[in-house]
Amino acid sequence: MxxxxxxxxxxxxxxxxxxxxxxxxxxxxxxxxxxxxxxxxxxxxxxxxxxxxxxxxxxxxxxxxxxxxxxxxxxxxxxxxxxxxxxxxxxxxxxxxxxxxxxxxxxxxxxxxxxxxxxxxxxxxxxxxxxxxxxxxxxxxxxxxxxxxxxxxxxxxxxxxxxxxxxxxxxxxxxxxxxKGILMESIRVLGKSGHSSNPALGNSALEAMHEVTSELIKYRGELQQRFHNPGFAVAVPTLNLGCIHGGDGANRICGECELHFDLRSVPDMHNDELRHEINRRLVPIAERRKIDIVFSTLFEGVDxxxxxxxxxxxxxxxxxxxxxxxxxxxxxxxxxxxxxxxxxxxxxxxxxxxxxxxxxxxxxxxxxxxxxxxxxxxxxxxxxxxxxxxxxxxxx
Known part of the structure; x- marks a missing residue:
């Protein structure tokens, strides 16, 4: 017609x-x-x-x-x-x-x-x-x-x-x-600034964020081992560390650092479960380093x-x-x-x-x-x- x-x-x-x-x-x-x-x-x-x-x-x-x-x-x-x-x-x-x-x-x-x-x-x-x-x-x-x-x-x-x-x-x-599904998240590490000549004067948010990013990369590898869908050009879930901001000078202990990332999931994965697991993995880092880590959502996401x-x-x-x-x-x-x-x-x-x-x-x-x-x-x-x-x- x-x-x-x-x-x-x-x-x-x-x-x-x-x-x-x-x-x-x-x-x-x-x-x-x-x-x-x-x-x-x-x-x-x-x-x-x-x-x-x-x-x-x-x-x-x-x-x-x-x-x-x-x-x-x-x-x-x-x-x-x-x-x-x-x-x-x-x-x-x-x-x-x-x-x-x-x-x-x-x-x-x-x-x-x-x-x-x-x-x-x-x-x-x-x-x-x-x-x-x-x-x-x-x-x-x-x-x-x-x-x-x-x-x-x-x-x-x-x-x-x-x-x-x-x-x-x-x-x-x-x-x-x-x-694929998508979620976009923020992780803020709230440390304590101080004079760089003595690490005891502060609590470095950047060093804690190094552990956070390492944990995210580890988790990404685990997800890619567990989930695989050949229907997609990229058959595994992806986690992209998109941008990071922290500190204000080489001679100051970093007092705050923030990371934004996205995670694109394949069928049989659920955003709420992914957020829960990421948050669970951040708690030991915060406790070990005696530092505040705030995990929040930038975009509510789509399954x-x-x-x-x-x-x-x-x-x-x-x-x-x-x-x-x-x-x-x-x-x-x-x-x-x-x-x-x-x-x-x-x-x-x-x-x-x-x-x-x-x-x-x-x-x-x-x-x-x-x-x-x-x-x-x-x-x-x-x-x-x-x-x-x-x-x-x-x-x-």
Whole structure:
């Protein structure tokens, strides 16, 4: 089937024109309300029941839940409404003005991932609600690029919006059934400064941090011995010592030192357990050196994604795309849907290679095939005679 490219472009242009940067730095962070309002208007015009939901404890941040049809289960098209910050002086055109050049649509968020929503709009446009045996749900979230507060708010409700979730991150429409988890942590060692001529005058935070980093490297080796998943390009979990700051002069005992690191986990690993184990290993160092060590979270993190390849959703996506499900190294909101006992796949038009950089674009040639796949998923899970059976199967 075909779609109206001009209509798609106009929809995406309106979304791109509304800044919705999410960032831990307050000078960059903006509300996503204008994007959510625009999506609510677009889906309401197609007959969807829409609900705009404020994200608790995050002023100016909102989720959208739009539903067409009734019944059990249903298919959820999920995506985030925010973007990363941008370097305006490095763009060839205005980041907030959608620009077409050489078969590409350029704009901030065009591929990651505002471009997914107009594709969903085109896919559902000609659907007769009377034919639906299970609902179509669209979920647009806040702050995926920073805190993932929108997805966490959904998880806190404990209510699954459907049985199957298609998270439309840019994968070139290749189904992704696995990705690594991530946590980002801080370790602060609080020692005592003093004159460097006599070590007894202080308690070196840097020397204690040397033990801390050695323990982290040891723990990394143990994890890499225990966990191995050949589906990933880097088959083992990684722990990166990202940055360290400590002391203020060569002739002073270091009074304070701070390390930031990230740990990227593979399926069967859990962030809470990893944090607990790291903290347990820090306690003996603090006690032995009679020093304070403060372990804290920089980013609450995301657990790994694993959706079995024999599940109904992955089988359907592989059949419709002709592509075998793969693993990726980046994290998404999909694990939150898994925690709500939903099946989840990461799959959308565009390329992650274009995300988070100047002159972000989505290739026009990817749009028609993507919209066809989304339509077919709707027919499979929401319209066909097998939809009711599939929605009663539960999740895997």
């Amino acid at each position: 075909t779609f109206d490219l001009n209509r798609y472009t106009q929809t995406l242009a309106r979304l791109v024109a509304q800044p919705s940067v999410s960032c831990a730095l307050p000078q960059w962070d903006t509300s996503n309300k204008a994007v959510i309002d625009q999506l609510a208007e677009d889906f309401a015009a197609l007959g969807f029941q829409t609900e705009i939901i404020a994200v608790p404890e995050h002023p100016g941040k909102y989720n959208l839940l739009a539903t067409l049809g009734r019944g059990e289960g249903g298919l959820v098209f999920a995506g985030h409404s925010d973007t990363v910050p941008y370097d305006a002086d490095q763009w060839s055109s205005d980041p907030f003005t959608l620009t077409e050049r050489e078969g590409r649509l350029y704009g901030l968020g065009a591929t990651d991932m505002k471009g997914f929503f107009p594709a969903v709009i085109e896919a559902v446009r000609d659907i007769d609600p009377a034919r639906l045996r299970a609902p179509i749900v669209v979920l647009a979230t806040a702050d995926e690029e920073s805190s993932m507060s929108g997805a966490r708010a959904l998880l806190d409700t404990g209510i699954a919006p459907g049985h199957y979730a298609v998270v439309g991150e840019p994968t070139g429409m290749r189904p992704i059934n696995m990705h 790994p994604l694993l959706q079995p390849r024999d599940s109904e959703l992955i089988r359907a996506c592989e059949k419709l795309t002709g592509a075998t499900a793969e693993a990726v190294g980046f994290a998404t909101e999909a694990p939150f849907y898994r925690q709500l006992d939903m099946q989840a796949v990461v799959m959308g038009p565009g390329s992650i290679d274009q995300a988070h950089q100047p002159d972000e674009f989505i290739a026009i040639e990817q749009l028609a095939p993507a919209i066809d796949v989304l339509r077919s998923l709707i027919h499979h899970f929401c319209i066909s005679s097998t939809a009711t059976e599939a929605n009663h199967k539960g999740t895997t």
